[in-house]
Each structure stands twice: as C-alpha cells, then as structure tokens.
Amino acid sequence: MLRFWWPTGVGCLTVVAVLLAGCGGEKDRGAAAARGEYQFLAWHDDGGVTLTTFEDKEAIRLTGDQLGTMFGKGKVPFAGKRIAILVLNSGPKGGISGPLYRLRPAWEELTGARLDIVEVPIAELLNKSITDLRLGGGQFDGFMQASWFMGEYATPGFIAPIDDYIKDKRFPRWDPAWMPPALRALYTWEGKWYGTLNDSDGQVLYWRHDILSDPEWHRRFKAETGTDMPFPVRTWQDVLDIAKFFNGKNWDANDAEPDTGIVMHFRVNEQGMFHFMSLSAPFVVIGGDKVTRGTNNYWFDPDTMEPLINQPGHVRALGMLYELSKCGPPAQSAWDLGTAWDWFLRGKSIFVFSWGDVGALVQDETRSKIKGKLGAAILPGSFDVYDMNKREWVKLETPNVVGNTVGGSWHGVISAKSKNPELVYSLYALMATEPVSLWNANNGWTGVDPGASIHFLPPDGTADLKGYLAAGWNESDLKLYLKAYHDNFFAKTMMPYLRINGAEEYWRALDQNLSATMVGTLKPQEALDRTAAEWAEITRRRGREAQLKQYQSAIGYKK
C-alpha cells in the first residue's frame, strides 16, 4: 500500500501540471479583422479609428493621418506574421510591459499579425538579449531597452536604424521634434535614430509641500537655526539645511515614529549612482555654446579619455551627498527604489529626488498617504562650480542649475536580425503617436513618464489637463510635477549622458565605490580616485581609441 502513495501522488501532480501548461488558446485576430470583424477597433468615416485597450477597455482615438496609410478598415498588411518582443517583467498591468499588453489586441487587428511578449527580469534583460544575439539564437524581433544598453547593441550592429521609417507616411506618425534635444540624444546613436518616443527619465526634487509651506514650521525653523527657511530651495545647501532640521523629528502625523529629512535608494548594483550623477551635475557641468573639457562635459577628457570622475567638483558633490545621506534613515544604504519611495509615500521624508514614477505613485492611494501634498521642481543648483578648463573653483551670482536625463528612458529598438522589422516598427510607432503616447503619460502605472512637448500642459506643451485628471491626478500635484519635468528636460544646461560602449560597466564601478562611501568604508576622494583608476582600466581593456572616438561623438566634441 505504502509503495503506491508516492508514485500516485507524483503522477497526479504531473497530470495536473500538463493540463495547466497546455491551456490558453490564441485568437487569430488578423483573420477576423480581414473579414471586417473588429473587437478592439472602431473605424470612423474620416479614416480615423478608435482603439480599445485590453482589459481596461479605454478608448484612444487616432486620426487617419496619425495612423498611417498602410492601415485601414479591412486591411491587414502583415497577415500571418509573428514577432516576439523582449521586455522587462512587469506583467500586463505594470510599467513598460503593461502598455504592450494593453495595445496588443488592437495592434493585432490593425496588422493581422501576432505579437509574443517575452518577459524577463529587469536585471537580466541585457544579458539574455546579448547572449541570444551574440550566439545567433534569433529569438527576438525587438527589445524594450534602457538607454545605457545602446552602446552594447548599436556598436556590433545588433539593432536596426529607423530613420527611413520615421519619414515614411505608411507608418503611424510621430514627430521627433516633440522631444527635447537631451532626450533625442538618448534615442539616437552616432546620428541615427534607433528608438521611438516612449519613456522619458530624469530626476527632479520632490518635497512635502504641505509641511514646507506651513508658516508654523517656518517659525520653528527660524527659532531653532536663527535663519529663515530657504524655501523654495535654490541650492543643495538649502536642501541640506532643511533636511537637517526636519530629520529625527516626528513632523508627519501619519505615524508615531520620528521621520527623516530625505530618503535615497543606495542599494548597490542598482540605481544608487544616478543620485550621485544628478546631484553632482551643478557642481561640475558648466554650460556654453561649445563642448570642451570644462563645458558641457562631465565624464572624460575629450582629448585624452582621462576619467574626470575624481575632479574637485565631483569630490565636493560626493561629500555633499554623504552629508545629505545622514539626514535619511541609515538603512537606505541597502534600499532599492521601491523601498525608498515607500518611505516617502508613507509620509516619512521631506525630500526625495528621483524619477517621474514618484509623482505617479503619489497619486495611487493604495501606496501613498500624501496625495495632494506634493511639491516638485528641477533639481537645485550650486553657487560653486569647478571649472575643469581653468582647473579652479568659480563662484557664481546665481546658482548653476543643470537638467539631467539619468535613468533608463525605456524605448523599443528593432533587432537587426529580425525578419519583420517593419512590423516591429509599426508597433513602436503606434505607441509613439500623440494620442497613445499621451494615454501612456496620463496613466502613471504605465511607467512611461512625460518628457515630450505633447505631454506638458500649456504654455509648455499641448496636452490637455482633462486627460490627466481623468486618470486620477491631483491638480496641484500635477501642475508642479509637469513644470518640474519640463524645466528639467528643457534646461539650458544639461548633464551629458554617458553614451559610450560599456556605460553600465563604468557606472557599476562608480556605484560600488559610492556604496562603500555611503556606509563609511571609503572617504569621497579615495572612492572617486579608485573609480577613476578602474575607469582607466576599463577604457584600456575596451580599446582607448575606440572609446575616445565614441565619447567625442557622443558629447558632440569637435576639436
């Protein structure tokens, strides 16, 4: 009797498993569309169409122009074809991958083709796609990449440029001119376009507007420190002063525990180094018409490829970052994005400087207790900047404020090995059309953050307030948020993104030393010196000449 328990149990489980694995049929929307049966599209007489999103059944209207000439009622230009897109693993209602699911049925009816959405954990995206590309697996037609992958994909020719498609009237229309130059730079490589408008990432400063504009707190600040509260903040020193004051006091009524002045996400080998980049920009980047070692530059000497990461400006900024970190919970050295944001969303920190997701999450009352209390602005600047040309510190009359595009700015690119590049482009372009892009930006859960002129409210852009409000945004939060991002992306001086091969490798070296600094193992100068040495080694290994050429082209340096 005993003998049969186990095999029987195992047998049953396996049968169940096989059944589960087998289920899930597929609808051939293309065939239905060819017959004129549409579930997710509603055609209009003027040639326009209203597409319905999957599950939520939201309606997005496109004109015939926006749709492109290859699509129309009864047309299925790509019937019978199938593509696979690799994207990060957020599921059907999560960031970056969600929009693909939402638009898939409508797109399938438009094109007659089939879309496989292959999800991969975010940290493994690069390695899975590169392994496949490098070893000839040919599994994917397109990737939703982060901007720092671009070098690894473009240099070996793994992805296909899309300049011709953009001009082609057959495809859904979107205008690169909507995007600010800094973002356009991320979607191109050595002059060619590879990505279509999608996500726009950059860090801005968020704060608790209700607390910082409360006269009572201004009074107490003055009483305790002897000076007026420097609000609105103009420099990082202001942020530090305010954060120091509020740190350790229970200024938020949501719980009985003391709160902090600021919170950051310093978990190593994740996104901690972006904090350093965005904070240090005003100490390092001087604007101007030309690109030289000391103007519009941050990373390397454009003539010698000498790392500049340990210049006095960078070092002082790291010192400032460290001081600032002491106004936050000590545990933040190990916190990832979500955990750090959770601290802010629960109302336990005055400041946080991070991506557009924060603004969107503040609106979500299952996660946030501070809806309607948000303040936001472009990151503060610095009165002191280190001039890397003159090799001396410069004191300014008004703070040097620098915009940034740190982060992924996730967008789709086409695999050069794909047999259906036009089909892939049609999907990306559909997502980049004005109505769909706006739908993405309105709905925070999509992870597609606003950055183009079509996303901003007048006078900065052409978006309609109603769209955002309908998606649940608080009006005051929204206006400050959009203005902050507009100011950030359209700032006069921008921090250059590291657009060369191996960006992730350079950043990882920086990040590991940064993390050691935050827990006190290394001092700022030593940490950055080590980073510079490691960067020199990376450059040497990857080929100094090739890296130099790429860097010069990336920052637009002309001798």
Place this chain on the structure above:
Amino acid sequence: MTRRGSRHFSKAFFAALAFAVAGAVFLPFYWAISLSLRQQSQTFTVTGLGVPFVQYRPTLANWRAELATGEMQRALANSLIIAVSTAAIVIVVGAPAAYAVARFRFRRPSNEDLTLWFLSQRVLPPVATAAPLFLLIHWLGLLDTRTGLVLLNATFNLPLAVVILRQAFLDLPVELEEAAMVDGAGHGTILLRICLPLAAPSLAAAVLIVIAFTWNEFLSGLMIGSLNAKVIPVHIAGAGDTRGVQFWFVAVRSLIAITPPVILALLAQRYIVRGLTFGAVKG
C-alpha cells in the same frame, strides 16, 4: 525523579525542542503568509510578528491579482514537469551507475577517481556554463522548451544522485546481495529488489534533493526559457520591475511555488522510516 519520570521529562523536553526548531524554521514562511495578506502600503509598516487580524486587516487582493494572470500557473506547471522528469531520469540513469561504482571494481579509472569526477562536475560556477549551454541547446533546437531544461537539469543533478546513492549502497551489508547471487539473481535484479528498497531513505532523500535543485535552478531557466518554458525562479525574479521589488507578489509567488515540492516531501518522508532495513540481516 524516578527513572520513568526522567524519561518522560526528557521525552517532553526533546519534543518541545523539536517543535521550537520547526517553528523557527517555519517563521520566514509565516512571514511570507503575513506579507501576502497585507495591502501594498503595509509591506513595511506592520512590524513585530505581523499577525493578521490582530495587527492589520488581511486582504486577498494580492492573491487574486497574482492568480488572475496565467503566468504563475504556467510557471508552476513547467517547473513541476521539469522537476519530476529530471528526477525520474536521474534515478533511472544514476542508480545503476551508483551501484556500479559502489560494488564493481574499476581499474582505470578507479572507483575513487570516478566518484571524484562525478563530484567535480558541480564545481563550475553558473556564469561559466551559461553561454556554452545556450549554444548546445540552441544547436539541438531545444531553446525555450521544457525538454531542453530537463536535459540540462538532469546533467546538473546526475552527479549528485550518483554520489549520494553510492554512499548509501556502500553502507549496505554485502551478505544479502551475495546470498541473492548464489541463488542466481542478476545484478539488475539485485539492484531493483534488494539494494534500492533497502536504501529507500537515501533514495527518497536523493530524489527530494534533485527535485529541490531543479526547482530552484535560475540561470539556465533564464537563458533557455523565454515564453513557453518559463520556470518559477524566473517568474519570481520578475517581481522586481522598474519600481523596485514588489514584495507582496514575491510572498504570494514563493508560497505558491513551495506547495508542490512540500507535498512531495510529505509523501516522501514516509519512506524515511525507521525499521525498513535490517530486519532481514539479523540471524
């Protein structure tokens, strides 16, 4: 205290100790249950023991959200099929090998060399094998298939089973087998009818371990599986997205993921029972 009394005391003491240990081991799972029943905003706010109903109001929202997509079910099914198939192959191929290394004398290479070689197969770190195995599976045309993953996992775990079973066979007394040989039984019969049943506890342990290792195998699952052959570790790793780790989904997924193997273990532990052996040897 009487001798009887002290024996009762020590029995009670050890029982209490056992329960305490089991409780401590179970604590993280309990925490996962507690996490899975909380609202997302309460992930970090509920401290201490996190007792539902007492410290917060439990909700099934996370469970519903996770079970609504077919992802988890497909991953579960894939993992189950792969694990069971791997275990079956490993035992069928590995038990004879273990028996051979335990009972037969090999000259060149020696028994010890063979055992050592088997052991050394598990030494290469995952990153070294990722690319070549990808190539191999691609060449076989088995990318994104369960078969490919079964082949790989069987390879990884065969040495393990051979080494464990070899030790178990070595510990068995030879007399029974010699007696059977005198009666005219072949090696196959001896293996099947005598050695395996006598070594049932170790066999069960080996199977459980192979299933556990296969269940937990991440890197090859990531490299080989994409859409059709997605396994549980890859699905769980996907709970981290652009906004950080979604701990509530991790809790739900890990709880679901652990259920089939634990059921198997429950069924299997009946085999790790005292007295199944050695009644036959006495006298």
Place this chain on the structure above:
Amino acid sequence: MRRRGTIQLLFILPAVAWVLCFTLFPLVYSVRLSFYNARVGEPEQFVGLANYATFLHDRRAWESLGVTLVFVACGVTVQLVLGMALALLFHRPLPGRGVLRTLLTAPLFATPIAVGFLFRTIFYEEGGLANGLLGTRIPWLSDPRWALASVLLVDIWQWTPFCFLIFLAALQGIPEDYYEAARLETRSGWTLFRCITLPILMPTVILVLLLRLTEAFKVLDIPYTLTGGGPGTSTQVLSLYAYFVGLRNLNFGYASCVSVVMLILVTGMILVLFRRMRQVYQ
C-alpha cells in the same frame, strides 16, 4: 561482487556518457575562452595568460575570494553541525514526526531568489520581522559586517535541511542492535554518539561536506537578491563577481578566467578532502 565485463559498462556508461556530453563542451569552452579577450560585437583576440595576470592584480577579485572563503568556512561548518544535531533530534520518536520533518525540509524548496527578496523584508531595519521581534535596531543589510552575517543566516536557514535530510537517511541505516549492545555498557548519549554513530556516519559526513563545499563556493542567488553584493562589495562572493564581469559587463573572457580559477581551487580542495576520506575509511 568483482565481476568485470559488459555488465559493469552497461551500468555506468549511460551516466558517464550523459554527463560527459553536456559538461565536456562547457568546460572546454570556458577554458578556451579564458585565454581570449572576448567581448560582444568584437572579434575575439587571443591574449594568452593576460586574463590570469589581470586576476592576480585585480583587487575586486581577491576581495571576492576573501568574502567567499569566510562565507564558505562559517556557513558550511554551522550547517554540518546543525544538520547533524537536528537529524539526531528528529531521529527519535516524536509526536507529529512526519509533519515536523517535512517542515524542516521546506527551506530547501524555497527558491533562493524568493528567499533573498523575502529576507529583505524580514531584515528591514526600520521594523521588519527581525528587528521587530528582537526589539533591536541591528543594521542587518546596511552595515558591511552585518550584511555578511545576514547572508550567512539565510544560507544556513536554507541549506541546513540539506545536511539534515542526508544525515537522517543515513541514521536510519544504522542497525538498532549496535545501540542495544552499547547501552549495556554506558547510558551516556554523547558516548553513544561519539563511539557508534559518528564513526559509522563519517563517510556520509565527509560526503555532505564535499557536496556543501562545492555548492557554497558557487552561491549566487542569495547574495544577489539579498544584498546585491553590498553594501560596497562586502558580500560580493566570487561567483557574483564572475556574474557581473561576464553577464553584465559582457567581458566573457575574464569571467571564464575567474571561473577556471574557481574550478582549480575547489577541485583541489575536493581532492585533498577526498584523500582524507579514504584514510578515514581505512
């Protein structure tokens, strides 16, 4: 049982052939790659021993090796001792023995990735399970030394059941009469253990030691998801370092070199221990 011939081969050949098929190629591939500068998108360049020379001067590699050695030494020792103790404890007749034993093996099936994430919430310093229950403010994950302790704790929680399982199965194989005879002479549990149980179990102990050593050296999932190798690089074990170098920095040549170094190290270790085992067995 000293028969040679076809039956010998038939029994062992399938296993050997299978393993050989699927592991020879990766081994050769890795060793070969370690002599090249292999990067994505560029043709490979043969560099001879340059990668190994880099390894000698690579501070991060040596730091990782150091972390790995500490991790393996502490972790495996505790797991063996604890596993044995638990096996002895659960070998007794106890109420609910079956369920308790199953509970003890459960951590083995908990996917390391999930465990890493889960313990992030348990070790949450502002009030997770650990600090909440103990009433302390231990910086489990944000202090370099505590982070290593945390990774060790999780590894011990997950892998002690492995030792427990094998030891328990082996204990079941010891005939009761040995103990009956010995109990005529002494009542001490410890003496019984030392003189009967341990000697009989010694080959199994060494086996488990070897198995755990090879696995512990390769550990990747738990440090990766629990601490990311940090803070700084205080928990970056060698396997994690190789992963970053190979699969994230896409420096496949150097990653293969690190792997080969690990291979040599650990195989050497197994060899030494295995010879000792033979001596002990004699």
